[in-house]
Amino acid sequence: MLLDTHIALWAVTGSTDLPAAAAAVIAEPTNDIFVSVVSLWEIGIKSAIGKLGFTATQANAAFDLCGYQSLVINKYHTSTLDALALHDDHKDPFDRMLVAQALHEGMTLLTADTKMTRYSPTTKVV
Numbered sequence: 001m002l003l004d005t006h007i008a009l010w011a012v013t014g015s016t017d018l019p020a021a022a023a024a025v026i027a028e029p030t031n032d033i034f035v036s037v038v039s040l041w042e043i044g045i046k047s048a049i050g051k052l053g054f055t056a057t058q059a060n061a062a063f064d065l066c067g068y069q070s071l072v073i074n075k076y077h078t079s080t081l082d083a084l085a086l087h088d089d090h091k092d093p094f095d096r097m098l099v100a101q102a103l104h105e106g107m108t109l110l111t112a113d114t115k116m117t118r119y120s121p122t123t124k125v126v
Helices: 005-013 020-027 037-048 056-066 075-083 093-105 114-118
Strands: 034-036 069-071 109-111 123-125
Touching (some): 005 020, 005 037, 020 109, 034 093, 037 056, 037 093
Parallel strands (some): 109 123
C-alpha cells in the first residue's frame, strides 16, 4: 500500500482530516505501508516555500517511527510515468509519479484525491 502525501502526513500527525477508512487500512497489520521519496520531496518543497509547517526531515523521522517503508524512484517508474495520460485539470507532477510508482510496483495508492482515480484502477480513494 502506497500512501499519497497528504494521507501519510495526516496519519503521522494524528490529523482529524485522515478518513477513518484510511486509518483502518494503515492500521491493518497485514498491510505493508510505503511512503515514496516523492512525498518527502513534495513535503520539502512545500515546507521551504511556507505552505507546510512540517519539514521533510521531520516527516521522514515520523514515517520511520510508524514503521512505514520507503519507496525510491527508479528508471522503470519514469517509463511508466511516460505512459500516463495527461489531464488538463490535473498536472501535479508529484501525484503523477506516485501513480506511476504504484502502477509499476503493483501497489494500491491510497489517496483522498478523486482526480487520481483516472490514472489507475488500483488507486483507492478514501
